[in-house]
Amino acid sequence: MVASGSVNELDAIATIPGVVFDIKRFALHDGPGTRTTVFLKGCPLRCWWCHNPEGQSGRPEIMFQKNRCDNCGECLRACPEDALAFGDEGLLVNHERCTLCGACAEACPREALVLCGREMTVAEVLAEIEKDSLFYDESRGGVTFSGGEPLAQPEFLESLLRACRKEEIHTSLDTTGFGPWEVLERVAPLVDLFLYDLKLMDDRQHQRFTGVSNGPILENLRALSSRGSRIVIRLPLIPGINDDPENIRRTGEFLASLARHHPVDILPYHRAGIGKYAKLSRAYCLPEVEPPAPERSAQAAQILAGFGLEVTIGGEAYGRQRES
Numbered sequence: 001m002v003a004s005g006s007v008n009e010l011d012a013i014a015t016i017p018g019v020v021f022d023i024k025r026f027a028l029h030d031g032p033g034t035r036t037t038v039f040l041k042g043c044p045l046r047c048w049w050c051h052n053p054e055g056q057s058g059r060p061e062i063m064f065q066k067n068r069c070d071n072c073g074e075c076l077r078a079c080p081e082d083a084l085a086f087g088d089e090g091l092l093v094n095h096e097r098c099t100l101c102g103a104c105a106e107a108c109p110r111e112a113l114v115l116c117g118r119e120m121t122v123a124e125v126l127a128e129i130e131k132d133s134l135f136y137d138e139s140r141g142g143v144t145f146s147g148g149e150p151l152a153q154p155e156f157l158e159s160l161l162r163a164c165r166k167e168e169i170h171t172s173l174d175t176t177g178f179g180p181w182e183v184l185e186r187v188a189p190l191v192d193l194f195l196y197d198l199k200l201m202d203d204r205q206h207q208r209f210t211g212v213s214n215g216p217i218l219e220n221l222r223a224l225s226s227r228g229s230r231i232v233i234r235l236p237l238i239p240g241i242n243d244d245p246e247n248i249r250r251t252g253e254f255l256a257s258l259a260r261h262h263p264v265d266i267l268p269y270h271r272a273g274i275g276k277y278a279k280l281s282r283a284y285c286l287p288e289v290e291p292p293a294p295e296r297s298a299q300a301a302q303i304l305a306g307f308g309l310e311v312t313i314g315g316e317a318y319g320r321q322r323e324s
Contacts, residue, residue: 010166014123018156021054021117021148023128026135029315031172031193033141036132038125038160040145041117042152045176046211047199048285049238051273055148060100060117063279066090068112078107093281114279122159129169142170142192151179154187161190174234177217184220194231196221196262200242201250209241218254225258233264237300239292248300252307263310268297 019041027037042058043050054061069090076084083097084104091113102115129143136142143164150157150173157173164171173187174195198217200206206214224231233255237243255264269291277284301311 010123010163013159013162014121014126016122016156016159017119018122018125018153018160019058019060019117020120020125021060023125025132027144030144030146030174031142031195032170033139034132034135035141035144035172036129037144037146037174038129040147040150040153040157043147043149043176044152044178044212045149048209048241049236049269049289051270051276052148053273053276053280053282054116057117058148058152060102060115061280062093062098062100062105063114063116063276064091064093064281065112065114065279068110070110070112072109074107074109075104075113078103122156122163125160126163126167129164130167133167133169136169140170142172144172144174144195146174149176149178151175151183151187154179154183158183158187158190161187165190177220178212179216179220181216181220181223184224188224188227188229192230194224194229195234196224196231197234197236198251198255199236199238201247201254205241209238222258225260225262228260231262233262234267235264235300235304236267236269237292237297238269238286239289239296243292243296243300245299245303248303252304252309255304255309256307261309263312264304265315266297266300266304266311266313268292268314 020038021041022039024037024039027035030037039052039055041055043056046056050056054063071086075091080101080103081097081099083094085092085094100115105113105115145157145160161171170192171190172193172195173191176197198221199210200214203214206212235251255262269289271291274284274287297313301313304311
């Protein structure tokens with residue numbers, strides 16, 4: 001890696017590749033102002049409520065939208081590996097034969113097949129980000145790197161952040177916080193704002209519902225707070241999993257113990273990502289769970305506010321909600 005500030009820094013990192021599964025423009029909930037959100041593929045967690053399951057694997061994946069398919073057979077004819085066939089439930093993919101070349105998706109006239117994830121270089125991503133630079137200036141926005149878990153592609157992430165810093169673009173990092181401290185320590189000076197997830201305080205429950213220990217997540221948050229990073233804590237509120245008063249109190253106690261107090265945004269569970277699981281031929285773990293009642297979210301906010309924390313619910317100030 002070329003040292004930050006070098007005249008040739010952008011040239012040195014421009015060709016570094018990574019895997020991106022989406023770039024969303026005009027995002028309003030991923031940091032301040034109007035933002036471009038870049039979704040990097042790969043995540044070590046398997047949260048039961050994940051609404052971006054297409055971001056979990058680090059490799060590209062084929063998504064099949066059954067309602068768009070008219071059984072024309074163009075995808076079968078385009079597949080060089082003969083990995084596709086039609087069955088009673090629609091299109092079947094032989095994953096042992098499929099090389100994820102994307103030929104089937106390119107051939108599909110109705111976009112029933114979508115190749116989710118593609119390799120891009122730092123220069124290619126930066127070019128997409130800079131298309132919206134006018135909106136950043138007007139709204140004090142910028143770019144947010146999300147996922148998946150961006151820390152799962154450390155060299156690509158660091159290079160993107162350096163490129164944005166060189167261009168004076170505000171950066172946010174939406175992260176689970178699960179990763180080596182050495183990586184976070186390198187990227188932290190390049191991140192203007194961390195959007196940092198906290199899910200469960202009990203480690204056994206955290207492992208059950210996410211697949212990983214919360215130990216590194218909590219330690220990394222302590223370290224970031226101690227070094228003075230700007231952080232917004234994001235608490236996804238999942239009914240029956242982490243919305244109990246005991247977990248909320250333990251969360252408040254932990255946050256109050258940090259070197260600095262950081263604002264907390266409660267994100268009530270939603271079902272928007274459920275349809276993606278069927279497109280990936282996967283089962284969703286929480287098919288019966290409904291979004292929490294507003295009173296449940298308000299109860300969690302009240303508990304956290306009792307620890308002297310600034311609390312919002314979905315970005316809206318908790319105090320303002322109580323008055324309305």
